[in-house]
Amino acid sequence: MTLLTDARVGGGVSFAFTERTGGVSRGDFASLNLGSSCGDDPAAVAENRRRALAAIGAGDLAGRLVCPRQVHGARVVGVTSSDDASVRAAQREAEAGADAVVCTARDVPVLLCFADCVPVVLVAPGGFAVAHSGWRGTMARISAATVRALCEATGAAAEDVRAYVGPHVLVDDYEVSEELAASFASEFGPQVVRGRRLDLSRAIALTLEEEGVAPDAVAWCAASTASSTDRFFSYRAEGGSCGRHGALACMRAGDVNGEARGL
Template sequence: MAEAGVLLAFAERLGGVSVGPYASLNLAGHVGDDPRAVDENRERLLDALGLGRLRGRLTTAEQVHGDGTAVIGEGDTLPGSGAFADNTRTTGVPPVPRTDALLVSAPEIPVLLCFADCVPIILVVTEDDAPAGPAAGVVHAGWAGALAGLPGLAARRLAQLSGCDPSRIRAYVGAHIGPCHYQVSAEIISQFVNTFGTVARAESGGLDLGAAVSASLTDAGVDPCSITSLGTCTAEATDRFFSYRAEGGLTGRHGAVVCILPG
């Protein structure tokens, strides 16, 4: 999908070179896979998106299920952080530390976060809507991040970055574990209901992370009509996606990528 100079993509698990539980397009360097395979997979993904020339500027994060956001280019957050999983090919900069939302307003910096059941969210403000130019971000929200309101925090920060109102943000929610496969403790469910209302508790009794993410975004001012969800449950589609729960914790990570294209 490309719109007004912003390219975004949700990768599935096919088309890579990793084997065993990581088969085949595992994009994460921290899950026990061969780092050379991870780097080949990242290269294939960027090539498929027409971004192969930006391989060394790929920016990744040390995802910790927290509520930290980072803007690439601000402070010591450099383009190319954690571009390579293989230490012998490093750009000299590790993944952005302790961050679950990476935002960017500069062109030609592909941003990648990795997922297996958690909710991938891509936020976009296009040129038409932003006085300060387009901006975009990728958010990683598991239950802890969703409960902490990370999607909304990231949306607010993105709006500031692009000088627009949060109502101008478009949000794309990728495949994640559905309430059908996401039983959590009664305590966690009640925390979600207290924070987001009963919408977070599915009829099955499972936790509806997607509903909580949407509530967090709309609480921050994102228009509900501007939230698009893929609606696939990763635990029921392990032929297409990695699922931490359905695969017993030993699995790879698929990715969500966003990149601002030069105007």
């Protein structure tokens, strides 16, 4: 299993963007599919999630995993307590539909799943957040809403936030309709489009900068999911039949950090 992560994160936060290898799923979902709603065997998904959590030092916390039902919106769910009742309440709230989770509780792992959309992990003193930013979420500036929610939950300022943007479909592989390209150019400026090709990375960078996150506090994964299907799942490149890789994070009672690979 390969994890793309960053050893500089402190405060007990460990996070990773997974690749598609190292799991037990078969066929179109081979092998580390973390998505539970794409048609894979639930037992295989559970084992894959257990392996991914173990890789970031949270293998004992599978029952406490918060994994929202992603709805391509801009709703942010908060996890503020690690007691069992609060965790169950957060799990139910996330399953009702959300595209970002802010967590200030220790020993509560968070997972969001992807197959071309943009994973964004935010880390601040006292907490972290994971967001799913497809084109709808990017247009709705979910990354900005998540920064604000994280700062409110932790008391941090935006300049204290580090952002990590994971593997997603890059501009050269992302052709959209003329109408959508024009909408993004109107909303973010002409620099986010190249003809009919949409640069979600640039739109998210502009959003984070407008919200007060320093450009040099943002790390990027340079791989495009649509042209790297040996490493990542891609809904676009694989005709809609594929698994999901993940962005997952957890704040342990101790200072657990992954080895930096690939960002």
